[in-house]
Amino acid sequence: xxxxxxxxxxxxxxxxxxxxxxxxxxxxxxxxxxxxxxxxxxxxxxxxxxxxxxxxxxxxxxxxxxxxxxxxxxxxxxxxxxxxxxxxxxxxxxxxxxxxxxxxxxxxxxxxxxxxxxxxxxxxxxxxxxxxxxxxxxxxxxxxxxxxxxxxxxxxxxxxxxxxxxxxxxxxxxxxxxxxxxxxxxxxxxxxxxxxxxxxxxxxxxxxxxxxxxxxxxxxxxxxxxxxxxxxxxxxxxxxxxxxxxxxxxxxxxxxxxxxxxxxxxxxxxxxxxxxxxxxxxxxxxxxxxxxxxxxxxxxxxxxxxxx
Numbered sequence: 001x002x003x004x005x006x007x008x009x010x011x012x013x014x015x016x017x018x019x020x021x022x023x024x025x026x027x028x029x030x031x032x033x034x035x036x037x038x039x040x041x042x043x044x045x046x047x048x049x050x051x052x053x054x055x056x057x058x059x060x061x062x063x064x065x066x067x068x069x070x071x072x073x074x075x076x077x078x079x080x081x082x083x084x085x086x087x088x089x090x091x092x093x094x095x096x097x098x099x100x101x102x103x104x105x106x107x108x109x110x111x112x113x114x115x116x117x118x119x120x121x122x123x124x125x126x127x128x129x130x131x132x133x134x135x136x137x138x139x140x141x142x143x144x145x146x147x148x149x150x151x152x153x154x155x156x157x158x159x160x161x162x163x164x165x166x167x168x169x170x171x172x173x174x175x176x177x178x179x180x181x182x183x184x185x186x187x188x189x190x191x192x193x194x195x196x197x198x199x200x201x202x203x204x205x206x207x208x209x210x211x212x213x214x215x216x217x218x219x220x221x222x223x224x225x226x227x228x229x230x231x232x233x234x235x236x237x238x239x240x241x242x243x244x245x246x247x248x249x250x251x252x253x254x255x256x257x258x259x260x261x262x263x264x265x266x267x268x269x270x271x272x273x274x275x276x277x278x279x280x281x282x283x284x285x286x287x288x289x290x291x292x293x294x295x296x297x298x299x300x301x302x303x304x305x306x307x308x
Contacts (some may be wrong), residue, residue, distance in 0.1 A: 022055040031100040032066040034109075035059055041100040062109055064102060068095045068173050071115055075179060078130040079248060086138060089179040090126055092154065092245055093173040101169030114170060116161070125158035138180055143199055160227050 027033045027045045035051075037059050043053055046066065053059045063305040070093040078086050096102050103109045107119070129151060137147040156175040163170055187211075 003196055023052055024050055024292055025053055025061045026050050028062070030065060030067050031145040032061045032062045032096055034064070034099045034103050034227055036062065036103075041103055044099045045126055046099070047072055062099075064096050064099055065111065066099075068093045069111060070094070071117070071119070072178050073126070075181075076123075077183075080135045081131060081132055082134050082140070084135040085183050086130060086135065087179075088126065088130065089180075090122060090174045090175060091178045092118065092122055092156075092159070094170055095099070095173055096169055097171040098169035101126065101167055103169075105166070105168040117168065118170070121159050121162045122155075123153050125162070129154045129158060142201075148177060175241070 007159055025033065025046055027050075029048040030049075033045040033051070034041050035045070035053055037054075038057075042059075044192060053061060054170075070091060072089060075087055075089040078088055080086055096114075102114070106114045132154075133147065133151060137151065140146050158171055158174050159175070163172065173308045
């Protein structure tokens with residue numbers, strides 16, 4: 001009896017497991033699942049979990065890797081707008097955005113087949129975009145003239161537009177240049193051209209520098225001339241004021257010559273004795289003859305008078 005019970009339990013468990021395998025499927029976090037009924041997609045599941053389905057051949061489940069896929073195209077030749085051969089390689093990251101369209105448009109929903117289709121689109125887009133740009137946008141001694149980021153976005157947008165047009169359930173996540181080079185037969189030509197362009201920049205900068213120096217020099221000369229003119233004008237004003245004052249004094253001196261003579265001799269004495277010194281003088285010579293005119297003075301030639 002116990003053996004029959006165990007057999008029944010095991011049989012029931014096996015039946016449940018078999019039923020789960022027939023009617024339930026699981027979707028992982030990194031997957032997208034598409035359910036078809038008699039070969040026609042009817043449902044898409046992108047969230048992880050367990051879901052119900054009818055057993056085959058009524059319904060079938062296709063699971064695809066929903067993670068970002070990436071590859072690098074071949075290092076190939078392209079021609080720039082100025083007819084220079086450019087070697088380039090581009091890397092691209094893509095993922096399935098619509099599992100149902102991916103199953104319908106890609107044979108057997110193959111990741112490898114999808115990559116082959118993307119490689120063709122990428123090759124066409126790269127040729128078209130590179131052909132619109134000059135070599136200087138890729139190779140330039142001036143880093144500010146390079147347009148790598150803009151060109152990468154152009155190629156990415158071109159591929160994305162073609163994917164949207166074909167509607168294969170795939171979208172581009174990122175794209176960029178992996179490697180860029182020049183063939184040996186054009187490398188020297190490109191370097192010579194870059195050298196010539198750099199020499200043009202040098203000549204331009206020299207010309208601009210000389211022009212700026214001339215402006216500064218002219219401004220300095222003009223300012224110096226203006227300063228000298230102002231100084232001359234001030235000097236003339238001071239000279240005119242001095243002459244006017246001297247004219248007033250001269251008029252007074254003309255009216256009283258003796259007073260003028262006396263004042264001039266007093267001024268000379270003040271300047272002679274401005275510092276402490278011992279002076280040997282002739283009292284008969286002006287302005288020292290004033291000492292002989294003082295009250296109680298005696299006339300002695302060659303007298304020594306201390307100046308205090």
